[in-house]
Amino acid sequence: MTEKGLWVMKHIAIGILGVAALGFMASAASAGTLDTVKQKGFIQCGVSTGLAGFSAPDDKGEWKGIDADFCRAVAAAVFGDGSKVKFTPLSAKERFTALQSGEIDILSRNTTWTSNRDSALGLDFVGITYYDGQGFMINAKKLPGVNSALQLSGAAVCVQSGTTTELNLADYFKKNKMEYNPVVFEKLEEVNAAYDAGRCDAYTTDQSGLYGIRLTLSSPADHVVLPEIISKEPLGPAVRQGDDQWAHIARWTYFALLNAEEAGITQANVDEMKTSTDPNIQRILGTEPDGKYGADLGLSNDWVVNIVKAVGNYGEMFERNVGAGSPLKIARGINALWTKGGLQYGPPIR
Amino acid sequence: MASQEILREEPSRGSFINDPRIRSLFFQTLVVVLLFSSIWWIVHNVIENLQRLHIASGFGFLRSRAGFDISDTPIAYTSDSTYFRALVVGLLNTIIVAVAGIVLATIVGFTIGIGRLSQNWLIRKICTVYVEIFRNIPPLLVIFFWYSGVLAVLPPPRESIHLPFGSFLNQRGFYLPRAVWGDGSWLIGVALLLAIAMAWFVAHRARQRQKATGQQFPVFWTSLALIVGLPVLAFLLGGMPLTFDFPKQSTFNLTGGFWIKPEFLSLLLALSFYTAAFIAEIVRAGIRGVSKGQTEAAAALGLRSGPILRLVVIPQAMRIVIPPLTSQYLNLTKNSSLAIAIGYPDLTATAGTVLNQTGQAVEGVFIMMIAYLVLSLVTSLVMNIVNARMALVER
Numbered sequence: 001m002t003e004k005g006l007w008v009m010k011h012i013a014i015g016i017l018g019v020a021a022l023g024f025m026a027s028a029a030s031a032g033t034l035d036t037v038k039q040k041g042f043i044q045c046g047v048s049t050g051l052a053g054f055s056a057p058d059d060k061g062e063w064k065g066i067d068a069d070f071c072r073a074v075a076a077a078v079f080g081d082g083s084k085v086k087f088t089p090l091s092a093k094e095r096f097t098a099l100q101s102g103e104i105d106i107l108s109r110n111t112t113w114t115s116n117r118d119s120a121l122g123l124d125f126v127g128i129t130y131y132d133g134q135g136f137m138i139n140a141k142k143l144p145g146v147n148s149a150l151q152l153s154g155a156a157v158c159v160q161s162g163t164t165t166e167l168n169l170a171d172y173f174k175k176n177k178m179e180y181n182p183v184v185f186e187k188l189e190e191v192n193a194a195y196d197a198g199r200c201d202a203y204t205t206d207q208s209g210l211y212g213i214r215l216t217l218s219s220p221a222d223h224v225v226l227p228e229i230i231s232k233e234p235l236g237p238a239v240r241q242g243d244d245q246w247a248h249i250a251r252w253t254y255f256a257l258l259n260a261e262e263a264g265i266t267q268a269n270v271d272e273m274k275t276s277t278d279p280n281i282q283r284i285l286g287t288e289p290d291g292k293y294g295a296d297l298g299l300s301n302d303w304v305v306n307i308v309k310a311v312g313n314y315g316e317m318f319e320r321n322v323g324a325g326s327p328l329k330i331a332r333g334i335n336a337l338w339t340k341g342g343l344q345y346g347p348p349i350r
Numbered sequence: 351m352a353s354q355e356i357l358r359e360e361p362s363r364g365s366f367i368n369d370p371r372i373r374s375l376f377f378q379t380l381v382v383v384l385l386f387s388s389i390w391w392i393v394h395n396v397i398e399n400l401q402r403l404h405i406a407s408g409f410g411f412l413r414s415r416a417g418f419d420i421s422d423t424p425i426a427y428t429s430d431s432t433y434f435r436a437l438v439v440g441l442l443n444t445i446i447v448a449v450a451g452i453v454l455a456t457i458v459g460f461t462i463g464i465g466r467l468s469q470n471w472l473i474r475k476i477c478t479v480y481v482e483i484f485r486n487i488p489p490l491l492v493i494f495f496w497y498s499g500v501l502a503v504l505p506p507p508r509e510s511i512h513l514p515f516g517s518f519l520n521q522r523g524f525y526l527p528r529a530v531w532g533d534g535s536w537l538i539g540v541a542l543l544l545a546i547a548m549a550w551f552v553a554h555r556a557r558q559r560q561k562a563t564g565q566q567f568p569v570f571w572t573s574l575a576l577i578v579g580l581p582v583l584a585f586l587l588g589g590m591p592l593t594f595d596f597p598k599q600s601t602f603n604l605t606g607g608f609w610i611k612p613e614f615l616s617l618l619l620a621l622s623f624y625t626a627a628f629i630a631e632i633v634r635a636g637i638r639g640v641s642k643g644q645t646e647a648a649a650a651l652g653l654r655s656g657p658i659l660r661l662v663v664i665p666q667a668m669r670i671v672i673p674p675l676t677s678q679y680l681n682l683t684k685n686s687s688l689a690i691a692i693g694y695p696d697l698t699a700t701a702g703t704v705l706n707q708t709g710q711a712v713e714g715v716f717i718m719m720i721a722y723l724v725l726s727l728v729t730s731l732v733m734n735i736v737n738a739r740m741a742l743v744e745r
Binding site: 092093095096097099116117119120121122140141151152153154155156161166167169170171174179180182183184185186190197198199201240241242289 | 356402403405406417418419420428429430467501502506508521522558589600602603605613675691692693694695697699702703706707708709711
C-alpha cells in the first residue's frame with residue numbers, strides 16, 4: 001500500500017484501537033506512569049507530524065524542536081539521560097486518543113490548553129511552554145494590497161481540521177461579518193501542499209507555525225504573515241489525568257527549565273554551578289545539604305543538572321529551536337522570562 | 351413397526367449427553383450466553399474505563415454548538431449549528447458523491463464493457479488498456495492523481511479559463527451559470543410531470559398493441575418529443591420566466607453562479623473511473639455469459655444487430671450482471687471515505703472533526719459505523735428489488 005494509504009489505515013486503526021483499548025483494559029487501577037516508564041526504559045512522546053521549530057525530524061531523522069526537547073528534558077529528569085525517548089508522530093485528530101489509550105506517556109505537540117480539553121478529555125496540561133496566537137499568511141505577490149486580515153472577506157482559507165484554529169477562524173469571520181470558504185485538511189503536509197499550489201488565498205494557524213511553514217514553501221519570500229492575532233493559543237504538554245506523580249514530574253521539569261534560566265544556569269556552566277554557594281542555585285541543582293526536592297518528586301536529587309545537561313535551560317531551548325539560532329528567527333516577545341517583561345514564570349524550587 | 355420404534359428411541363437410550371437434540375440445544379444456548387456476556391463485558395468495561403479516565407461520555411454532545419465551518423453544505427449550516435447537523439451535512443455529502451459516482455461509473459462502465467466486445471480493433475484495445483490501468487491502481491492514488499491534476503494544471507482564479515455559456519474553470523473549481531426560475535415556472539414542472547405520465551401511457555398502450563396485433567409503434571421518439579416538447583411549450587407560454595446568475599470575478603474568487611469545487615470533482619472522477627473498470631469487466635462477463643445460440647436464433651428470426659443486443663442479449667446479461675454490480679456500488683460508497691485525504695467534507699471527515707473537537711472517540715466511531723452500515727444496507731435493498739424484477743421468471 002502507498003504511504004498515504006497507510007496513514008489513512010493508521011488513522012482509522014488508532015480510532016478503533018482506542019475503542020478496543022478502552023474495552024479490554026483491565027478495570028483494576030493500572031500502575032503509575034513513572035513505574036511503567038522506568039520499567040520499559042524510555043518515554044513514549046507524542047509529537048506533530050512535522051512542524052519546524054516545535055517537532056520535526058531533521059535530515060538524519062532526529063526529532064528537533066521545543067516540543068521534542070521538552071520530552072528529552074523529562075527523560076533526563078527520570079533516567080538522567082535525555083536520549084531515552086521514543087517519538088510518535090500524531091495528526092491533530094489522533095493526539096488525544098493516543099494519550100487517553102496509553103499509547104504515549106506525554107503529549108508534547110503544540111497543543112492549545114483549553115478548559116474543555118483539560119476537563120472533558122481525561123488529560124491534564126502541565127504548563128505553557130510557548131505563548132502563541134493565531135494569525136494569517138497570504139501570498140503577497142498574488143494578492144498585492146492585502147495587508148490586514150480584515151480584508152480577507154470572500155477568501156478561501158486553508159486550515160487543519162480538529163484544531164482550535166478551525167474554531168477561532170469561524171468565530172473571527174463571524175464576528176467581523178465576513179465570509180470565507182474553508183478548505184480543510186487533516187494533515188499538516190496536505191494543508192501546506194494545497195496552500196502552496198494556490199488552492200487557498202490565506203493560510204491560518206498559530207503565528208509561530210506560519211513562520212515555520214513559510215520556510216517549507218516553494219518561494220518563501222512571496223508570503224507575508226498578516227499583523228492580526230485573532231486568539232490566545234497557550235501551547236503546552238499534556239499528560240493523562242489521574243496520575244498526579246507523573247503530572248508533577250512533567251510540570252516541574254518545565255518549571256526547572258525556567259528556574260535554570262532565571263538563575264543563569266546553562267548547558268555550558270552547569271558543572272561549575274554545582275559548586276556555587278548561592279542557596280537558590282544549591283536548591284535547584286540538588287547540592288544543598290539534606291535537600292531532597294528531587295526525591296520528593298520520585299526522581300534523583302540532581303534531576304535539574306540532568307535536564308540542563310540534556311537540553312539547556314528554557315532560553316537556550318527557545319533560541320536553538322525557534323529563536324535567533326534557528327531559521328525561524330522568532331523574537332522572545334511574551335515568551336521572555338517575567339524578569340525581562342515576558343510571561344514565563346517558574347514557581348520556586350524549595 | 352415395533353423394530354422401527356426401538357430404532358427411533360435408540361439414541362436417547364444411552365446418556366442424555368448423546369441426545370442430538372439436547373446437545374444442539376445446549377451448544378446453541380452456550381454460544382448465545384457467551385456472545386451476550388462478552389458484549390456485556392466489553393460495554394461495561396468501556397463505560398467503567400471512560401469514567402475512571404475522566405473522559406466525558408454519552409451522546410449529549412450532539413446538541414452542542416459545533417463552532418467549525420464546512421465547505422460544502424447541501425443544507426443550511428453555520429458554525430452556530432449543532433454537532434448533529436454537522437454530521438448530517440457530512441452524511442449528505444457522502445450520499446451526494448456516492449449517488450453521482452454510481453451513475454457516472456455505471457455509464458462509463460457499460461460503455462467500456464461493451465467496447466471491449468467491439469468488432470473494431472482500436473476501440474477494443476483502448477477499452478482493454480483502460481480497464482487494466484484503472485483496475486490495478488489503488489483508488490487513493492487515483493484520487494490524488496485527479497486532485498493534483500486539477501490543482502497543477504488549471505490557472506489561478508484571476509486567469510480563469512473562459513468556457514462557453516459563461517462558465518469558468520480554474521484551480522478553485524468549475525463555475526457554471528445558475529438558473530434562476532422566475533414567476534410561473536411551476537408550469538414547466540407540471541408540464542414535465544404530465545409529459546412523463548403520457549410517455550408511460552403511450553409505452554403501455556404500444557406494448558398492448560404489439561401483443562395483440564404484432565404492430566410496432568415508435569415509442570422512443572414519441573416519448574422524447576413529449577418530454578422535451580411539453581416543457582418547452584410551457585416555457586414559451588409562461589413568457590420565458592428564466593434568468594441566469596453568471597459567475598463574476600471578485601477580489602479573491604469568482605462569486606455567484608453554480609460552483610463545483612475541485613475536491614468534489616476529483617473525488618467523483620476518481621471513484622467513478624476506478625469503479626467503472628470493474629463494472630466494465632462485470633458487463634463483459636455478463637454479455638459473454640449469454641450463449642451464442644441466443645444471438646444466432648435471434649438473427650435467424652430476422653432481427654438486426656441493434657435489436658438483438660437490446661432485446662435479447664442485454665436483458666439476459668443483466669441477470670448475471672446485477673448481483674456483482676451491487677458489490678461494486680457498495681465498494682464505491684465505502685471508498686468515498688477516502689475523501690478525507692483531499693479535504694472533501696464527507697461523513698468520515700466531518701465525524702472525525704466532531705470526534706476531535708469533543709474528544710468522544712467511542713461515540714464518534716460508533717456513529718460512523720452505523721451510518722455506513724445503514725447506507726450499505728439501503729443500497730443492497732434497492733439492488734435486490736431491481737434484481738428480483740430482472741430475475742428469470744419461470745413460466
